[in-house]
Amino acid sequence: MDTYFLPISALQHYAYCPRQFSLIHVEQAWEENYFTADGRRLHERVDGGESEQRKGIRYERSVLLRSDKYLITGKMDLLEVHLEEPHKYFPVEYKRGKPKKDDWDRIQLCAQALCIEEMRNVTVSEGAIWYWELRRRVPVVFDEALRQTTQAVIKGAHDVRVSGKTPAPTDNRKRCRACSLVELCQPDTFRKDKSVTYIKELFESDEETP
Numbered sequence: 001m002d003t004y005f006l007p008i009s010a011l012q013h014y015a016y017c018p019r020q021f022s023l024i025h026v027e028q029a030w031e032e033n034y035f036t037a038d039g040r041r042l043h044e045r046v047d048g049g050e051s052e053q054r055k056g057i058r059y060e061r062s063v064l065l066r067s068d069k070y071l072i073t074g075k076m077d078l079l080e081v082h083l084e085e086p087h088k089y090f091p092v093e094y095k096r097g098k099p100k101k102d103d104w105d106r107i108q109l110c111a112q113a114l115c116i117e118e119m120r121n122v123t124v125s126e127g128a129i130w131y132w133e134l135r136r137r138v139p140v141v142f143d144e145a146l147r148q149t150t151q152a153v154i155k156g157a158h159d160v161r162v163s164g165k166t167p168a169p170t171d172n173r174k175r176c177r178a179c180s181l182v183e184l185c186q187p188d189t190f191r192k193d194k195s196v197t198y199i200k201e202l203f204e205s206d207e208e209t210p
Helices: 008-016 018-025 034-047 104-120 144-163 173-178 187-208
Strands: 052-054 057-067 072-082 088-095 126-131 136-141
Touching: 008 018, 008 072, 008 104, 008 144, 018 144, 057 104, 072 104, 088 104, 104 126, 104 136, 104 144, 173 187
Parallel strands: 088 126
Antiparallel strands: 052 057, 057 072, 072 088, 126 136
8 A cells, every 4th residue: 555645735736737746746856946945935934933822822833744544744834723612723824925816725725724633633614824925814714615626636646646657738838937847847848749749640540540
């Protein structure tokens, strides 16, 4: 049985582009750009804080997470534990940019919630993402739709890793331009080669037809 624990941060890579995920987590390729470096510095600053308690809330930082059910692990930026009975657990993730229309950030936070639920035998119904550009939190509700999306991403990422095969580039070219791995990935070259191969196979198929 494969018991590899997937980094929670890898789920965002898979949700953004399965090929990016594979290049990083299967082929072990990585290129840092301004955005990734700035995001890393933000997390280092956040993770360096001490745990504290005030006004009935305990603030736990750099919390280690693990789920044996989903085979994921990681470290979260901040967990707020509201100390009224029963305790309420509220995960907070820090991001350097601004809110996105897609679920990439919410998936990462939801995966953290799944780990907390398993580790502490509780239900986590909501959390928040703090965006540097906004200087405020954006609430996230862990509804059934987001949970199913997150579980599907977890499964998809595990499947790609086990297969060892790097998927084709995303069809969304805007994502390629913003990706730190674009020079290693060479998505336009791959798409071009793929088109040539497809046309060749198409004509060979026609020639074989009686």
